[in-house]
Amino acid sequence: MNSRRQFLTASATALLASTVTSANPKKFPYAEFEQRMARKNFQGMTKDMLPTPCMVVDIDLFEKNLKTMADYAKTAPILLRPHVKVHKSVDIAKRQMALGAIGITAATIAESELMSNGGIKGVLWTKQPASFNNVLRAVALSKKDPTFMFVVDDYAVVANVEEAAAAAKVKCKVVVSVFAGLTRQGIANGQPALELAQKVAASKQMSFEGYMAYSGAASHTKGWTARRKKSADDLAGVNETVALSKKAGLPVGIVSGGSTGTYNMDHELGLTELECGSYVFMDSIYRQVGGKSDDATYTDFESSMSVLTTVDSKHHAGQVTTDYGNKAMAQLTDLVKGKTWLQVDKQGAEYGLLKWKDGGGEIKVGDRVEIYCSNLDMSTNCYDRYYIAKGNDIVDVWPIMGRAGAAQR
Numbered sequence: 396m397n398s399r400r401q402f403l404t405a406s407a408t409a410l411l412a413s414t415v416t417s418a419n420p421k422k423f424p425y426a427e428f429e430q431r432m433a434r435k436n437f438q439g440m441t442k443d444m445l446p447t448p449c450m451v452v453d454i455d456l457f458e459k460n461l462k463t464m465a466d467y468a469k470t471a472p473i474l475l476r477p478h479v480k481v482h483k484s485v486d487i488a489k490r491q492m493a494l495g496a497i498g499i500t501a502a503t504i505a506e507s508e509l510m511s512n513g514g515i516k517g518v519l520w521t522k523q524p525a526s527f528n529n530v531l532r533a534v535a536l537s538k539k540d541p542t543f544m545f546v547v548d549d550y551a552v553v554a555n556v557e558e559a560a561a562a563a564k565v566k567c568k569v570v571v572s573v574f575a576g577l578t579r580q581g582i583a584n585g586q587p588a589l590e591l592a593q594k595v596a597a598s599k600q601m602s603f604e605g606y607m608a609y610s611g612a613a614s615h616t617k618g619w620t621a622r623r624k625k626s627a628d629d630l631a632g633v634n635e636t637v638a639l640s641k642k643a644g645l646p647v648g649i650v651s652g653g654s655t656g657t658y659n660m661d662h663e664l665g666l667t668e669l670e671c672g673s674y675v676f677m678d679s680i681y682r683q684v685g686g687k688s689d690d691a692t693y694t695d696f697e698s699s700m701s702v703l704t705t706v707d708s709k710h711h712a713g714q715v716t717t718d719y720g721n722k723a724m725a726q727l728t729d730l731v732k733g734k735t736w737l738q739v740d741k742q743g744a745e746y747g748l749l750k751w752k753d754g755g756g757e758i759k760v761g762d763r764v765e766i767y768c769s770n771l772d773m774s775t776n777c778y779d780r781y782y783i784a785k786g787n788d789i790v791d792v793w794p795i796m797g798r799a800g801a802a803q804r
């Protein structure tokens with residue numbers, strides 16, 4: 396060290412290093428937090444520095460889940476068009492595409508627009524454009540992105556799409572949604588489905604791409620054998636529709652459906668592609684449906700995402716208050732990572748509750764607790780971003796998109 400300037404620079408570097416290490420998280424200059432996030436400067440940043448409640452993704456477990464599904468789809472074989480409603484993240488969709496997905500499935504027109512604008516090709520929107528507003532958005536997205544597809548299950552919607560598409564001089568890719576055991580949507584199988592598909596195919600403004608058949612009740616049927624039977628029952632009518640269509644000379648490009656619960660059976664039951672979503676993170680309820688190897692616990696995919704919360708107050712026996720309250724989507728069925736003696740309970744909008752019976756472990760004000768949420772779509776919809784963690788270190792941050800405002804639905 397030969398100059399005063401060198402000495403000051405070295406001291407400043409040493410001071411910065413000492414204030415931004417995981418051993419000394421309290422001295423992390425919080426005013427810099429958002430700037431560092433924006434610059435993706437995660438040097439020295441650890442989980443204990445994160446503002447709570449927040450979502451944290453374990454990158455190793457997450458990548459393992461993505462690979463397990465992608466590898467399975469390749470060997471089954473079946474195509475993969477993962478559902479993004481559970482993660483709402485272009486960063487995650489890009490990783491799914493890089494591993495071989497042929498596109499993504501979306502629950503809303505907003506998700507479809509966001510994914511398409513984020514560069515994702517092959518977006519399938521699984522709710523028909525029933526409102527005038529959504530007809531125009533679906534047609535506009537079809538014009539901008541000719542790989543975009545959406546479903547219909549009603550003649551009135553087909554008529555509205557035809558008119559709007561003619562005005563916009565667009566040919567829309569259309570998939571007919573058929574009943575697959577879930578009474579929320581889908582035209583009746585057999586002749587009614589075929590006739591609607593023929594109507595679509597006959598239009599100059601639409602191309603008929605195939606059928607969408609989501610069996611949501613099968614996905615959560617407990618026990619692998621019972622689940623397989625339920626999925627087969629729910630898809631039986633769909634297979635009849637496909638056979639009838641082929642007999643009538645109508646080519647069926649895709650038969651899309653399936654879920655995390657049925658991913659390793661539906662290629663034998665008539666689907667050509669899977670819309671699995673939850674497998675990226677898994678939620679606490681899904682883990683109870685049982686797998687092929689173990690009918691009690693579903694171990695095919697790891698719990699790779701948790702909500703980090705802080706213990707805010709402790710004054711009463713057998714309970715602490717946290718910041719994981721109703722606004723953070725606390726549910727009684729949530730599970731506490733690593734501390735199974737703690738039970739998630741409800742307290743208020745911003746106030747969460749963790750309870751335990753006699754003989755619980757150690758917990759004090761300021762402690763961090765990680766929660767596995769019960770319903771991914773509902774929970775991710777409450778948070779702005781995923782903090783990506785490798786062990787205890789934060790290595791990236793990914794925005795959660797399309798959550799708020801009418802135009803985002």
Ligand SMILES: Cc1ncc(COP(=O)(O)O)c(C=O)c1O
Nearest residue numbers: 478521609654655670671672673
């Ligand atoms: C139409 C559709 N397809 C696929 C899925 C994905 O299911 P999972 O998250 O169980 O994999 C859903 C989830 O609700 C869905 O609504």
